[in-house]
Amino acid sequence: MPRAGLSPAAVVDAALTIVDEQGPEALTLSAVATRTGVATPSLYKHVRNLEELRTLIARRVMEEMTELVGAAVMGRSGPDAVTALMRVWRRYAVDHPARYAAMPPAPLQHPALEESGRRLMEVVLAVLRGCGLEGEAVLHSARCLRAAVHGFAALEVAGGFGLPEDLDTTYRLMEQTIIDGLLPAN
Protein backbone atom coordinates (compact mmCIF):
# COMPACT_ATOMS: atom_id res chain seq x y z
CA MET A 1 0.00 0.00 0.00
CA PRO A 2 1.37 3.39 -1.02
CA ARG A 3 1.97 6.04 1.58
CA ALA A 4 -0.38 8.91 2.18
CA GLY A 5 2.45 11.42 2.16
CA LEU A 6 1.39 13.29 5.27
CA SER A 7 3.35 15.88 7.20
CA PRO A 8 2.58 17.99 10.21
CA ALA A 9 1.56 20.82 7.91
CA ALA A 10 -0.73 18.57 5.88
CA VAL A 11 -2.38 17.36 9.07
CA VAL A 12 -2.97 20.95 10.14
CA ASP A 13 -4.40 21.74 6.69
CA ALA A 14 -6.88 18.91 6.98
CA ALA A 15 -7.74 19.93 10.51
CA LEU A 16 -8.37 23.51 9.44
CA THR A 17 -10.67 22.35 6.69
CA ILE A 18 -12.67 20.38 9.21
CA VAL A 19 -12.83 23.30 11.60
CA ASP A 20 -13.90 25.65 8.82
CA GLU A 21 -16.59 23.34 7.58
CA GLN A 22 -17.98 21.90 10.77
CA GLY A 23 -16.81 24.03 13.65
CA PRO A 24 -14.27 23.53 16.42
CA GLU A 25 -16.17 20.76 18.23
CA ALA A 26 -15.94 18.64 15.11
CA LEU A 27 -12.17 18.57 15.31
CA THR A 28 -11.30 15.02 16.28
CA LEU A 29 -8.29 12.99 15.29
CA SER A 30 -10.74 10.48 13.99
CA ALA A 31 -12.18 13.03 11.57
CA VAL A 32 -8.73 14.20 10.52
CA ALA A 33 -7.72 10.61 9.87
CA THR A 34 -10.75 9.96 7.72
CA ARG A 35 -10.15 13.09 5.72
CA THR A 36 -6.48 12.34 5.16
CA GLY A 37 -7.19 8.72 4.29
CA VAL A 38 -5.21 7.24 7.12
CA ALA A 39 -5.87 5.30 10.32
CA THR A 40 -6.21 7.45 13.41
CA PRO A 41 -3.06 6.26 15.19
CA SER A 42 -0.97 7.14 12.15
CA LEU A 43 -1.52 10.81 12.88
CA TYR A 44 0.60 10.44 15.98
CA LYS A 45 3.63 10.18 13.71
CA HIS A 46 3.09 13.82 12.79
CA VAL A 47 1.46 15.39 15.79
CA ARG A 48 2.02 14.59 19.45
CA ASN A 49 -1.66 14.56 20.35
CA LEU A 50 -4.92 16.43 19.87
CA GLU A 51 -3.77 19.17 22.18
CA GLU A 52 -0.74 19.86 20.04
CA LEU A 53 -2.82 19.85 16.91
CA ARG A 54 -4.97 22.56 18.42
CA THR A 55 -1.87 24.55 19.25
CA LEU A 56 -0.62 24.25 15.69
CA ILE A 57 -3.97 25.44 14.42
CA ALA A 58 -3.84 28.38 16.80
CA ARG A 59 -0.43 29.32 15.49
CA ARG A 60 -1.58 29.21 11.91
CA VAL A 61 -4.53 31.40 12.70
CA MET A 62 -2.40 33.96 14.49
CA GLU A 63 0.02 34.05 11.60
CA GLU A 64 -2.78 34.61 9.13
CA MET A 65 -4.10 37.35 11.34
CA THR A 66 -0.73 39.07 11.65
CA GLU A 67 -0.31 38.89 7.90
CA LEU A 68 -3.70 40.42 7.24
CA VAL A 69 -3.53 43.11 9.89
CA GLY A 70 -0.02 44.00 8.87
CA ALA A 71 -1.06 44.43 5.25
CA ALA A 72 -4.12 46.45 6.20
CA VAL A 73 -2.26 49.06 8.22
CA MET A 74 0.63 49.29 5.81
CA GLY A 75 0.92 52.80 4.49
CA ARG A 76 -1.59 54.19 6.96
CA SER A 77 -1.15 55.96 10.24
CA GLY A 78 -3.11 57.64 13.00
CA PRO A 79 -6.84 57.07 13.33
CA ASP A 80 -6.89 55.87 9.74
CA ALA A 81 -4.64 52.96 10.65
CA VAL A 82 -6.69 52.15 13.75
CA THR A 83 -9.85 52.00 11.68
CA ALA A 84 -8.18 49.75 9.12
CA LEU A 85 -6.96 47.45 11.86
CA MET A 86 -10.35 47.21 13.45
CA ARG A 87 -12.09 46.50 10.16
CA VAL A 88 -9.74 43.80 9.01
CA TRP A 89 -9.85 42.13 12.40
CA ARG A 90 -13.59 41.89 12.31
CA ARG A 91 -13.49 40.84 8.67
CA TYR A 92 -11.26 37.90 9.44
CA ALA A 93 -13.60 36.77 12.19
CA VAL A 94 -16.64 37.03 9.94
CA ASP A 95 -14.94 35.34 7.01
CA HIS A 96 -13.50 32.51 9.12
CA PRO A 97 -15.65 32.26 12.21
CA ALA A 98 -14.41 28.89 13.34
CA ARG A 99 -10.79 29.85 12.85
CA TYR A 100 -11.31 33.05 14.75
CA ALA A 101 -12.75 31.04 17.60
CA ALA A 102 -9.54 29.02 17.55
CA MET A 103 -7.48 32.12 18.30
CA PRO A 104 -5.88 31.58 21.68
CA PRO A 105 -6.81 34.30 24.17
CA ALA A 106 -3.49 34.08 25.99
CA PRO A 107 -0.80 33.20 23.46
CA LEU A 108 1.94 34.86 25.49
CA GLN A 109 1.48 32.30 28.25
CA HIS A 110 2.06 29.41 25.86
CA PRO A 111 5.66 28.64 24.86
CA ALA A 112 4.68 27.46 21.40
CA LEU A 113 2.51 30.48 20.71
CA GLU A 114 4.44 33.23 22.42
CA GLU A 115 6.38 34.28 19.37
CA SER A 116 3.43 34.56 17.00
CA GLY A 117 1.44 36.25 19.73
CA ARG A 118 4.15 38.79 20.28
CA ARG A 119 4.37 39.51 16.56
CA LEU A 120 0.66 40.24 16.34
CA MET A 121 0.76 42.38 19.45
CA GLU A 122 3.69 44.29 18.03
CA VAL A 123 1.64 45.35 15.02
CA VAL A 124 -1.07 46.71 17.26
CA LEU A 125 1.41 48.53 19.45
CA ALA A 126 3.11 50.05 16.41
CA VAL A 127 -0.17 51.41 15.13
CA LEU A 128 -0.90 53.03 18.47
CA ARG A 129 2.58 54.48 18.78
CA GLY A 130 2.02 55.96 15.34
CA CYS A 131 -0.94 57.80 16.83
CA GLY A 132 1.27 59.63 19.26
CA LEU A 133 0.82 57.39 22.26
CA GLU A 134 3.83 56.71 24.43
CA GLY A 135 4.97 54.65 27.38
CA GLU A 136 2.41 52.79 29.41
CA ALA A 137 -0.43 54.51 27.59
CA VAL A 138 0.36 52.43 24.52
CA LEU A 139 -0.22 49.24 26.41
CA HIS A 140 -3.38 50.33 28.18
CA SER A 141 -4.83 51.54 24.91
CA ALA A 142 -3.84 48.36 23.14
CA ARG A 143 -5.62 46.33 25.78
CA CYS A 144 -8.78 48.37 25.40
CA LEU A 145 -8.63 48.16 21.65
CA ARG A 146 -8.12 44.44 21.77
CA ALA A 147 -10.89 43.92 24.29
CA ALA A 148 -13.37 45.89 22.23
CA VAL A 149 -12.48 44.36 18.90
CA HIS A 150 -12.23 40.84 20.22
CA GLY A 151 -15.41 41.18 22.21
CA PHE A 152 -17.32 42.39 19.21
CA ALA A 153 -15.88 39.78 16.86
CA ALA A 154 -16.38 36.92 19.29
CA LEU A 155 -19.98 37.88 19.96
CA GLU A 156 -20.78 38.47 16.31
CA VAL A 157 -19.28 35.18 15.25
CA ALA A 158 -21.18 33.33 17.95
CA GLY A 159 -24.44 34.88 16.78
CA GLY A 160 -24.57 36.92 19.95
CA PHE A 161 -26.10 39.98 18.35
CA GLY A 162 -29.51 38.56 17.81
CA LEU A 163 -31.53 41.62 17.01
CA PRO A 164 -31.91 42.81 13.46
CA GLU A 165 -30.41 46.28 13.73
CA ASP A 166 -27.48 46.80 11.41
CA LEU A 167 -24.17 45.56 12.76
CA ASP A 168 -22.01 47.73 10.53
CA THR A 169 -23.58 50.77 12.12
CA THR A 170 -22.78 49.43 15.55
CA TYR A 171 -19.21 48.76 14.56
CA ARG A 172 -18.73 52.24 13.17
CA LEU A 173 -19.91 53.60 16.49
CA MET A 174 -17.34 51.48 18.25
CA GLU A 175 -14.57 52.55 15.89
CA GLN A 176 -15.34 56.15 16.62
CA THR A 177 -15.60 55.57 20.34
CA ILE A 178 -12.25 53.81 20.46
CA ILE A 179 -10.51 56.41 18.37
CA ASP A 180 -11.94 59.32 20.35
CA GLY A 181 -11.31 57.69 23.71
CA LEU A 182 -7.88 56.21 23.24
CA LEU A 183 -5.99 58.46 20.88
CA PRO A 184 -4.56 61.83 21.90
CA ALA A 185 -6.59 64.65 20.43
CA ASN A 186 -5.44 65.37 16.92
Added chain:
Amino acid sequence: MPRAGLSPAAVVDAALTIVDEQGPEALTLSAVATRTGVATPSLYKHVRNLEELRTLIARRVMEEMTELVGAAVMGRSGPDAVTALMRVWRRYAVDHPARYAAMPPAPLQHPALEESGRRLMEVVLAVLRGCGLEGEAVLHSARCLRAAVHGFAALEVAGGFGLPEDLDTTYRLMEQTIIDGLLPAN
Protein backbone atom coordinates in the same frame (compact mmCIF):
# COMPACT_ATOMS: atom_id res chain seq x y z
CA MET B 1 -29.27 1.21 49.66
CA PRO B 2 -30.76 4.60 50.50
CA ARG B 3 -31.44 7.13 47.82
CA ALA B 4 -29.12 9.99 47.13
CA GLY B 5 -31.96 12.47 47.00
CA LEU B 6 -30.91 14.20 43.84
CA SER B 7 -32.86 16.70 41.80
CA PRO B 8 -32.09 18.68 38.68
CA ALA B 9 -31.05 21.60 40.86
CA ALA B 10 -28.76 19.43 42.97
CA VAL B 11 -27.11 18.10 39.85
CA VAL B 12 -26.52 21.62 38.61
CA ASP B 13 -25.08 22.56 42.01
CA ALA B 14 -22.60 19.73 41.84
CA ALA B 15 -21.75 20.58 38.27
CA LEU B 16 -21.11 24.21 39.18
CA THR B 17 -18.79 23.15 41.97
CA ILE B 18 -16.81 21.06 39.54
CA VAL B 19 -16.66 23.86 37.01
CA ASP B 20 -15.57 26.35 39.68
CA GLU B 21 -12.87 24.08 41.02
CA GLN B 22 -11.50 22.47 37.90
CA GLY B 23 -12.66 24.48 34.93
CA PRO B 24 -15.21 23.86 32.20
CA GLU B 25 -13.31 21.01 30.51
CA ALA B 26 -13.55 19.03 33.73
CA LEU B 27 -17.33 18.96 33.55
CA THR B 28 -18.21 15.38 32.73
CA LEU B 29 -21.23 13.41 33.82
CA SER B 30 -18.80 10.95 35.24
CA ALA B 31 -17.35 13.61 37.53
CA VAL B 32 -20.78 14.84 38.54
CA ALA B 33 -21.81 11.28 39.34
CA THR B 34 -18.77 10.73 41.53
CA ARG B 35 -19.37 13.95 43.39
CA THR B 36 -23.04 13.23 43.98
CA GLY B 37 -22.34 9.65 45.01
CA VAL B 38 -24.33 8.05 42.26
CA ALA B 39 -23.66 5.96 39.15
CA THR B 40 -23.32 7.93 35.96
CA PRO B 41 -26.48 6.68 34.23
CA SER B 42 -28.55 7.70 37.24
CA LEU B 43 -28.00 11.33 36.34
CA TYR B 44 -30.13 10.84 33.27
CA LYS B 45 -33.14 10.68 35.58
CA HIS B 46 -32.60 14.37 36.32
CA VAL B 47 -30.97 15.79 33.23
CA ARG B 48 -31.54 14.85 29.61
CA ASN B 49 -27.87 14.77 28.71
CA LEU B 50 -24.61 16.63 29.09
CA GLU B 51 -25.75 19.28 26.67
CA GLU B 52 -28.78 20.08 28.77
CA LEU B 53 -26.68 20.20 31.91
CA ARG B 54 -24.52 22.84 30.24
CA THR B 55 -27.62 24.79 29.34
CA LEU B 56 -28.86 24.68 32.91
CA ILE B 57 -25.50 25.91 34.11
CA ALA B 58 -25.63 28.73 31.60
CA ARG B 59 -29.03 29.75 32.86
CA ARG B 60 -27.87 29.80 36.45
CA VAL B 61 -24.93 31.95 35.57
CA MET B 62 -27.05 34.42 33.65
CA GLU B 63 -29.48 34.66 36.53
CA GLU B 64 -26.66 35.33 38.99
CA MET B 65 -25.34 37.95 36.64
CA THR B 66 -28.70 39.67 36.26
CA GLU B 67 -29.13 39.67 40.01
CA LEU B 68 -25.72 41.22 40.58
CA VAL B 69 -25.89 43.78 37.83
CA GLY B 70 -29.40 44.74 38.80
CA ALA B 71 -28.35 45.32 42.40
CA ALA B 72 -25.30 47.29 41.36
CA VAL B 73 -27.15 49.80 39.21
CA MET B 74 -30.04 50.14 41.60
CA GLY B 75 -30.31 53.71 42.75
CA ARG B 76 -27.81 54.98 40.23
CA SER B 77 -28.25 56.61 36.88
CA GLY B 78 -26.31 58.16 34.07
CA PRO B 79 -22.57 57.56 33.74
CA ASP B 80 -22.52 56.53 37.36
CA ALA B 81 -24.76 53.57 36.59
CA VAL B 82 -22.71 52.62 33.55
CA THR B 83 -19.56 52.56 35.62
CA ALA B 84 -21.22 50.45 38.27
CA LEU B 85 -22.46 48.03 35.65
CA MET B 86 -19.05 47.68 34.08
CA ARG B 87 -17.33 47.14 37.41
CA VAL B 88 -19.68 44.51 38.68
CA TRP B 89 -19.57 42.67 35.35
CA ARG B 90 -15.82 42.41 35.46
CA ARG B 91 -15.92 41.54 39.13
CA TYR B 92 -18.16 38.57 38.52
CA ALA B 93 -15.83 37.31 35.82
CA VAL B 94 -12.79 37.66 38.04
CA ASP B 95 -14.49 36.10 41.04
CA HIS B 96 -15.94 33.18 39.09
CA PRO B 97 -13.78 32.80 36.02
CA ALA B 98 -15.04 29.39 35.03
CA ARG B 99 -18.65 30.37 35.48
CA TYR B 100 -18.13 33.47 33.44
CA ALA B 101 -16.70 31.33 30.66
CA ALA B 102 -19.91 29.33 30.82
CA MET B 103 -21.97 32.40 29.94
CA PRO B 104 -23.56 31.71 26.58
CA PRO B 105 -22.64 34.29 23.97
CA ALA B 106 -25.97 34.00 22.16
CA PRO B 107 -28.65 33.25 24.73
CA LEU B 108 -31.37 34.82 22.62
CA GLN B 109 -30.94 32.13 19.99
CA HIS B 110 -31.52 29.37 22.52
CA PRO B 111 -35.12 28.64 23.54
CA ALA B 112 -34.16 27.61 27.06
CA LEU B 113 -31.98 30.67 27.60
CA GLU B 114 -33.89 33.33 25.76
CA GLU B 115 -35.82 34.53 28.75
CA SER B 116 -32.88 34.92 31.12
CA GLY B 117 -30.90 36.49 28.31
CA ARG B 118 -33.59 38.99 27.64
CA ARG B 119 -33.80 39.90 31.31
CA LEU B 120 -30.10 40.61 31.51
CA MET B 121 -30.21 42.62 28.30
CA GLU B 122 -33.12 44.60 29.63
CA VAL B 123 -31.07 45.79 32.59
CA VAL B 124 -28.35 47.04 30.29
CA LEU B 125 -30.83 48.77 28.01
CA ALA B 126 -32.53 50.41 30.97
CA VAL B 127 -29.25 51.84 32.20
CA LEU B 128 -28.51 53.30 28.78
CA ARG B 129 -31.98 54.72 28.41
CA GLY B 130 -31.43 56.34 31.76
CA CYS B 131 -28.46 58.11 30.22
CA GLY B 132 -30.65 59.83 27.71
CA LEU B 133 -30.21 57.47 24.79
CA GLU B 134 -33.22 56.71 22.66
CA GLY B 135 -34.39 54.51 19.82
CA GLU B 136 -31.80 52.57 17.86
CA ALA B 137 -28.98 54.35 19.62
CA VAL B 138 -29.76 52.42 22.77
CA LEU B 139 -29.19 49.14 21.03
CA HIS B 140 -26.03 50.16 19.21
CA SER B 141 -24.60 51.51 22.43
CA ALA B 142 -25.58 48.40 24.33
CA ARG B 143 -23.78 46.25 21.80
CA CYS B 144 -20.63 48.31 22.09
CA LEU B 145 -20.79 48.28 25.84
CA ARG B 146 -21.30 44.55 25.89
CA ALA B 147 -18.53 43.90 23.39
CA ALA B 148 -16.05 45.98 25.36
CA VAL B 149 -16.93 44.60 28.76
CA HIS B 150 -17.19 41.02 27.61
CA GLY B 151 -14.00 41.26 25.59
CA PHE B 152 -12.11 42.60 28.56
CA ALA B 153 -13.54 40.10 31.01
CA ALA B 154 -13.05 37.14 28.72
CA LEU B 155 -9.46 38.05 28.01
CA GLU B 156 -8.64 38.82 31.62
CA VAL B 157 -10.14 35.58 32.84
CA ALA B 158 -8.26 33.62 30.22
CA GLY B 159 -5.00 35.19 31.31
CA GLY B 160 -4.84 37.09 28.06
CA PHE B 161 -3.32 40.23 29.50
CA GLY B 162 0.11 38.82 30.10
CA LEU B 163 2.13 41.93 30.77
CA PRO B 164 2.51 43.29 34.26
CA GLU B 165 1.00 46.74 33.82
CA ASP B 166 -1.92 47.36 36.11
CA LEU B 167 -5.23 46.05 34.84
CA ASP B 168 -7.38 48.33 36.96
CA THR B 169 -5.82 51.29 35.23
CA THR B 170 -6.63 49.79 31.86
CA TYR B 171 -10.19 49.18 32.89
CA ARG B 172 -10.66 52.72 34.12
CA LEU B 173 -9.48 53.92 30.73
CA MET B 174 -12.06 51.73 29.08
CA GLU B 175 -14.82 52.90 31.39
CA GLN B 176 -14.05 56.49 30.48
CA THR B 177 -13.80 55.71 26.80
CA ILE B 178 -17.15 53.97 26.76
CA ILE B 179 -18.88 56.66 28.72
CA ASP B 180 -17.46 59.47 26.62
CA GLY B 181 -18.08 57.71 23.35
CA LEU B 182 -21.51 56.24 23.88
CA LEU B 183 -23.40 58.61 26.13
CA PRO B 184 -24.81 61.91 24.98
CA ALA B 185 -22.78 64.82 26.27
CA ASN B 186 -23.91 65.74 29.73
Added chain:
DNA sequence: GCTGAAAAGCTAAAGTGTTTAGCCTACGAG
Protein backbone atom coordinates in the same frame (compact mmCIF):
# COMPACT_ATOMS: atom_id res chain seq x y z
C1' DG C 1 -50.77 -0.08 58.44
C1' DC C 2 -50.98 -1.94 53.28
C1' DT C 3 -50.42 -1.70 48.65
C1' DG C 4 -49.16 -0.48 44.29
C1' DA C 5 -47.35 2.77 41.03
C1' DA C 6 -43.96 6.17 40.00
C1' DA C 7 -39.51 7.83 40.75
C1' DA C 8 -34.81 7.01 41.48
C1' DG C 9 -31.42 4.21 41.69
C1' DC C 10 -28.53 0.15 39.60
C1' DT C 11 -25.82 -2.98 36.12
C1' DA C 12 -24.80 -4.15 31.48
C1' DA C 13 -23.50 -2.89 27.19
C1' DA C 14 -22.83 -0.29 22.89
C1' DG C 15 -20.71 3.53 20.58
C1' DT C 16 -17.15 7.06 19.93
C1' DG C 17 -12.85 9.08 20.75
C1' DT C 18 -7.74 9.27 22.43
C1' DT C 19 -3.68 7.21 23.10
C1' DT C 20 0.08 3.58 23.54
C1' DA C 21 2.54 -0.49 21.89
C1' DG C 22 4.42 -3.05 18.63
C1' DC C 23 4.72 -4.68 13.90
C1' DC C 24 5.52 -4.13 8.78
C1' DT C 25 7.04 -1.98 4.68
C1' DA C 26 7.98 1.76 1.38
C1' DC C 27 11.59 4.46 -0.02
C1' DG C 28 15.61 7.18 -0.39
C1' DA C 29 20.73 7.75 0.83
C1' DG C 30 24.73 5.54 0.28
Added chain:
DNA sequence: CTCGTAGGCTAAACACTTTAGCTTTTCAGC
Protein backbone atom coordinates in the same frame (compact mmCIF):
# COMPACT_ATOMS: atom_id res chain seq x y z
C1' DC D 1 21.28 -3.09 -4.11
C1' DT D 2 20.67 -2.71 0.53
C1' DC D 3 19.40 -1.25 4.74
C1' DG D 4 17.78 2.05 8.20
C1' DT D 5 14.19 5.07 9.14
C1' DA D 6 9.98 7.18 8.76
C1' DG D 7 5.32 6.45 7.93
C1' DG D 8 1.92 3.51 7.85
C1' DC D 9 -0.98 -0.46 10.15
C1' DT D 10 -3.64 -3.49 13.78
C1' DA D 11 -4.70 -4.45 18.42
C1' DA D 12 -5.95 -2.98 22.62
C1' DA D 13 -6.60 -0.09 26.86
C1' DC D 14 -8.96 3.64 28.82
C1' DA D 15 -12.40 7.38 29.37
C1' DC D 16 -16.82 9.23 28.60
C1' DT D 17 -21.83 9.35 26.92
C1' DT D 18 -25.88 7.26 26.25
C1' DT D 19 -29.60 3.62 26.03
C1' DA D 20 -32.02 -0.40 27.84
C1' DG D 21 -33.95 -2.79 31.20
C1' DC D 22 -34.09 -4.31 36.01
C1' DT D 23 -34.73 -3.43 41.16
C1' DT D 24 -36.06 -0.88 45.05
C1' DT D 25 -37.39 3.00 47.64
C1' DT D 26 -40.95 6.07 48.73
C1' DC D 27 -45.26 7.90 49.53
C1' DA D 28 -50.41 8.69 48.35
C1' DG D 29 -54.53 6.83 48.95
C1' DC D 30 -57.15 3.50 50.89
